[in-house]
Every structure is written in C-alpha cells, then in structure tokens.
Amino acid sequence: MSYNQLDTNKTYLITGAAGFIGYFLSKKLLEQGCTVVGIDNINDYYDVNLKHTRLEQLEPYEKFTFLKVDISDKEALTNVFKEYAPNVVVNLAAQAGVRYSIENPDVYMQSNVIGFYNILEACRHYPVDHLIYASSSSVYGANKKVPFEETDFVDHPVSLYASTKKSNELMAHTYSHLYKIPATGLRFFTVYGPMGRPDMAYFGFTDKYFNDEAIKIFNNGDFDNDLYRDFTYIDDIVVGIERLISHPHEEGSVPHRVYNIGNNNPEKLMTFITTLEKCLSTALGKEVEFKKDFEPIKLGDVPATYASTDRLQKAVGFKPETSIEEGLQQFANWYVSYYKLIEANKL
Structure with missing residues (x-):
C-alpha cells in the first residue's frame, strides 16, 4: 500500500x-x-x-x-x-x-x-x-x-x-x-492556514489590523535576537x-x-509578521502595515522552538513542502473572502 x-x-x-x-x-x-x-x-x-x-x-x-x-x-x-x-x-x-x-x-x-x-x-x-x-x-x-x-x-x-x-x-x-x-x-x-483557529497569533494579528488595533510582539523589538518558531x-x-x-x-x-x-524550518517571528503583511496587501490590493507594540519576552519563552521531523520522515516519507509565503497567502485570501472585506472597503 x-x-x-x-x-x-x-x-x-x-x-x-x-x-x-x-x-x-x-x-x-x-x-x-x-x-x-x-x-x-x-x-x-x-x-x-x-x-x-x-x-x-x-x-x-x-x-x-x-x-x-x-x-x-x-x-x-x-x-x-x-x-x-x-x-x-x-x-x-x-x-x-x-x-x-x-x-x-x-x-x-x-x-x-x-x-x-x-x-x-x-x-x-x-x-x-x-x-x-x-x-x-x-x-x-x-x-x-x-x-x-x-x-x-x-x-x-x-x-x-x-x-x-x-x-x-x-x-x-x-x-x-x-x-x-x-x-x-x-x-x-x-x-496555520485558511479556516484556522482565531485564537492563534497570525489570525489575531489580522483581526487587530482590521479593528485598527496594535499587535503585541513579545521580542523586545530586538530583531537580531528574534524568536524563532516552527510554522506548519x-x-x-x-x-x-x-x-x-x-x-x-x-x-x-x-x-x-x-x-x-512540524516544518523543521524555523522562521523569525518578525519574518512571519512581515510576510503576513505582504500577503494581506496582495489579497486586499493595497498596502498593509500592522501597528506594533514591542514588549519584553514573556517569562518562560524560549528563543527557538522547532521540530526534528527525522523520525516521521523515516517512517512515512513526510516532508513539509509549503513555504510561509504560500501558506500565509492562502490564509490571507480566505480571510478577506470569508469576512467579505473587499466589498466592505468599497462601501
């Protein structure tokens, strides 16, 4: 089989x-x-x-x-x-x-x-x-x-x-x-992806943009020592x-x-955020930039979390293939369509 x-x-x-x-x-x-x-x-x-x-x-x-x-x-x-x-x-x-x-x-x-x-x-x-x-x-x-x-x-x-x-x-x-x-x-x-959970950060960031609210980023604004995360x-x-x-x-x-x-390819948190901005810009046909509040790294947060997927790849040949650019574009397109935001912007 x-x-x-x-x-x-x-x-x-x-x-x-x-x-x-x-x-x-x-x-x-x-x-x-x-x-x-x-x-x-x-x-x-x-x-x-x-x-x-x-x-x-x-x-x-x-x-x-x-x-x-x-x-x-x-x-x-x-x-x-x-x-x-x-x-x-x-x-x-x-x-x-x-x-x-x-x-x-x-x-x-x-x-x-x-x-x-x-x-x-x-x-x-x-x-x-x-x-x-x-x-x-x-x-x-x-x-x-x-x-x-x-x-x-x-x-x-x-x-x-x-x-x-x-x-x-x-x-x-x-x-x-x-x-x-x-x-x-x-x-x-x-x-992450289209029809995802609204409590997840990428979804919450998007909600805040359309509510004209700032997003909170827990990295002290330190882009050189940013948090790395595995987005799948x-x-x-x-x-x-x-x-x-x-x-x-x-x-x-x-x-x-x-x-x-997981993805076995960690991304900087800020790279993920700027990519989401670009994808929303494409979906809406206008430039999107989040308002950002930079806050201290939360107690217990670790600098990097990502998966070794060697065991799964060995067992069933699993290897993630979707880049964050492609995945976030799919999410942005769905979000704009689901919440009918292009029509709303034209009113």
Whole structure:
C-alpha cells in the first residue's frame, strides 16, 4: 500500500471534526471515498460560526456522518463505537490553548484527560486497527536544545495544557502495553492556514489590523535576537496524518509511537509578521502595515522552538513542502473572502 492509498472499506472516526485540523482531515478522507464519522461538541472556545461553516462544507459528502458528541460523555462516546464500529480513530478533540488553561483549568481536565481516557476505553472494548491522537509541541516545556527530538526529556511541562498532553502520551502507552492498541501520538507545531483557529497569533494579528488595533510582539523589538518558531501549514499536517493512518507502529512489545509533526524550518517571528503583511496587501490590493507594540519576552519563552521531523520522515516519507509565503497567502485570501472585506472597503 502506498503512503497515500487509504482503505476505503474502513470507517474512520474523527473527533473534533468541526475543528481546524479535524475539518481538513475529514475533507481529505472524504475526497478519497472513505467513510467518515465526525464528532464534535461545538464548544464556544472560539467563534462557533466558523465551526458550523466547516461542517457545512462536509455535509454534501454522502459518506460523512456528523454527531454532536462530547468525548467526556462516556456513554455517548461508547454508543458511537457500538453503532459505527470504527476501524481507525483520529482523536483531535481537545481543549486547546496554553493561556486559557490558566483561566479555565476544569475544561482541560474534562476534555483532555477524562475525554481521552474514554477514547482509550472505547478502543479497548471495541478494538481498532489504529488510534492516532493529538499531542503537542508544548510538552517540550522550556527545553533549550533545538531542534526538539522525540527522545528529549519532557517531564517538566510549563502549562496545564502541556501536562494534559503529556498525560495523553503516558495513558496511550499504557493502553498499548496492556491491550495491544496500535497508537500514534502527534506533537503538532504551530499549525496555520485558511479556516484556522482565531485564537492563534497570525489570525489575531489580522483581526487587530482590521479593528485598527496594535499587535503585541513579545521580542523586545530586538530583531537580531528574534524568536524563532516552527510554522506548519495545514495541508502538510494532513498529508502527515494521512500517511500515518495506514502505518501503525508494530515494532517492539508496545505498539505505541510518538512523532513530531512540524516544518523543521524555523522562521523569525518578525519574518512571519512581515510576510503576513505582504500577503494581506496582495489579497486586499493595497498596502498593509500592522501597528506594533514591542514588549519584553514573556517569562518562560524560549528563543527557538522547532521540530526534528527525522523520525516521521523515516517512517512515512513526510516532508513539509509549503513555504510561509504560500501558506500565509492562502490564509490571507480566505480571510478577506470569508469576512467579505473587499466589498466592505468599497462601501
């Protein structure tokens, strides 16, 4: 079986299907003729209209079924496994956001820990060919060694969100060991693109521009010693997941493996911002320049965070191909179209 050839006779359960990555993955599988069952609780962490827009684009596919289910509801989740008997589960449902975990820790425990436990229990009682689940680059905490490698020590998370994701990896390992569930954890590195999450910096910067507000940049205005970050375009992420779906890890006694999934090509924060300005300029047909407030580097921020993707490349040939110029242009074009900004500017 080639990397991109999925078994269309299988049923794929995608949790968080109304979310950013969940939507694009569902769409890619449906385009190949796969049967997809999508579940999501449509929470209001960010604009639910965007989640409904994503779902509306999936509804025309005959092989798509959507169920409004919260993975922390064990009975409801178990019933989905009973009724649809998924062969592959991709768990992308989670409470996201590092800063929000300080304000509202309860939802992180409910969704990311109890919800994931329910997923594992369901996979135990209704065995699956492969469980793929979302971890996060945040598990690396304040590690200073770059690029981050999967073998690095990750026992010092600096946020509750990161703790829940590290817990997921430990729980998955245990269930793989005890019940031989083939499981793969993915440590995502700053995923961006059209229809993305409004709480992400690039989306927030764009919102602020159209609200005539200044963006906050936490680098002291020191361009020579700027922060470096790994920005990964959504299409590249989907290709990586798609290839892994039919390649569960089978070596050794525990069929569990964790992979970084990132760009492996860190960009300066200011380069990312100036590129976004250029892309918005192209989309709008006029020059765009953000108002900028430079602030001190935040406590705990590390100079560079980016992924070593050697392990994933060796396993499934994954290599991101989208430049930030191309990816941000796609985002800018979508944003201007979605919010009907060209028409608004003409009024």
